[in-house]
Amino acid sequence: MTTETRADPIDEQKLNELVETSLTDLGATVHAALAIIGDELGLYAALDEAGALTSAELAQETDTAERYVREWLRSQAAGGYITYNPETDSYELSPEQAYVLANEESPVFMPGAFQLVASAAQIEPELREAFRTGEGIGWHEHDEDVFHGTERFFGPSYGAFLLDWVEALDGVDEKLQAGGRIADVGCGHGAPTIRMAEAYPNSTVVGIDYHEDSIDVARERAEAAGIADRVDFEVATASEYDGTDYDLVTMFNCFHDMGDPVGVAAHIRETLAADGAWMIVEPYAEDRVEDNLTPFGRLAYSISTVACTPNSLSQDVGYGLGAQAGEKQTRDVVTESGFTRFRRAAETPTSLVFEARP
Numbered sequence: 001m002t003t004e005t006r007a008d009p010i011d012e013q014k015l016n017e018l019v020e021t022s023l024t025d026l027g028a029t030v031h032a033a034l035a036i037i038g039d040e041l042g043l044y045a046a047l048d049e050a051g052a053l054t055s056a057e058l059a060q061e062t063d064t065a066e067r068y069v070r071e072w073l074r075s076q077a078a079g080g081y082i083t084y085n086p087e088t089d090s091y092e093l094s095p096e097q098a099y100v101l102a103n104e105e106s107p108v109f110m111p112g113a114f115q116l117v118a119s120a121a122q123i124e125p126e127l128r129e130a131f132r133t134g135e136g137i138g139w140h141e142h143d144e145d146v147f148h149g150t151e152r153f154f155g156p157s158y159g160a161f162l163l164d165w166v167e168a169l170d171g172v173d174e175k176l177q178a179g180g181r182i183a184d185v186g187c188g189h190g191a192p193t194i195r196m197a198e199a200y201p202n203s204t205v206v207g208i209d210y211h212e213d214s215i216d217v218a219r220e221r222a223e224a225a226g227i228a229d230r231v232d233f234e235v236a237t238a239s240e241y242d243g244t245d246y247d248l249v250t251m252f253n254c255f256h257d258m259g260d261p262v263g264v265a266a267h268i269r270e271t272l273a274a275d276g277a278w279m280i281v282e283p284y285a286e287d288r289v290e291d292n293l294t295p296f297g298r299l300a301y302s303i304s305t306v307a308c309t310p311n312s313l314s315q316d317v318g319y320g321l322g323a324q325a326g327e328k329q330t331r332d333v334v335t336e337s338g339f340t341r342f343r344r345a346a347e348t349p350t351s352l353v354f355e356a357r358p
């Protein structure tokens, strides 16, 4: 592309790169809705089960209309999500594509993430207004697909890593094996709460969230998992929930959502046993903005702009920590509340796991 300049000369290579990036992003934006359709209608699952299929065969397998399916398959193939074979005019999932798109247990299962981002973006009219006023938007104000997408996005990684993270804390796993008290604060639909209740049958687990609809779903999930007798769920805020002498308090991907993280940390300290531990799992982030300008940082900053920061701004104090706070800022907030020890206990490419002690 060539163009005339305004005052400053335009570097055509940089311009072309940005246009290229925009084209990729425009395709990705539409892809989010199409990935949800592929998931909901079982298109990915049918391809995973059957192997290579033509569009007519896939439509028949899934009881869908061939003309739509054909166009959908071509868009998926253009994005690298499905593999096209021109010899047979058929489509299939490679093992890697199946692991990401059709295996709900895989720690990198992505359809739930598309469900989360596509539904969270629906808040745009209210968010535009919030940019002007500085008002917050509560988690509960989002479409319910945000809550389901969050559960499906994070759930598989808790299945894969949560117990390793608890084992990385000093002496906590042993205590919980023998029988301890756990509170999971900001539990949402209860995916991590239920994982811990299953892993530590001698311990009692309570999940706490201010969002009543999420707590209702969490109770249904515990019932379905057959552990409703071992786990309780309560509607309460993180700065006011009941109970004391907890051996472990956990917060999964929600500490940065708190309006008053220092006040929340102080309350958690009061509810912990003297030798109790607080495990804080946060999205992976470096301390400096320039080091977070990565594909994952972009996703986290973007979700933070549409959901996490508005939620924090909607609550008392309105601290607005943000989902890319990093270790230093998180440590500063936690120690300001009175915790004396704080360390990075574990990490994955997408998560930081901190241990704080009274």
Ligand SMILES: C[S@@+](CC[C@H](N)C(=O)[O-])C[C@H]1O[C@@H](n2cnc3c(N)ncnc32)[C@H](O)[C@@H]1O
Pocket: 139, 140, 150, 151, 154, 155, 185, 186, 187, 188, 189, 190, 191, 192, 208, 209, 210, 211, 214, 236, 237, 238, 239, 251, 252, 253, 254, 257, 258, 259, 311, 315
């Ligand atoms: C990103 S979701 C994480 C849910 C869950 N921990 C998970 O990882 O699946 C954030 C959760 O924090 C909850 N939340 C936000 N502010 C809260 C507060 N002040 N007290 C308690 N829960 C809060 C929301 O209702 C939501 O369920």
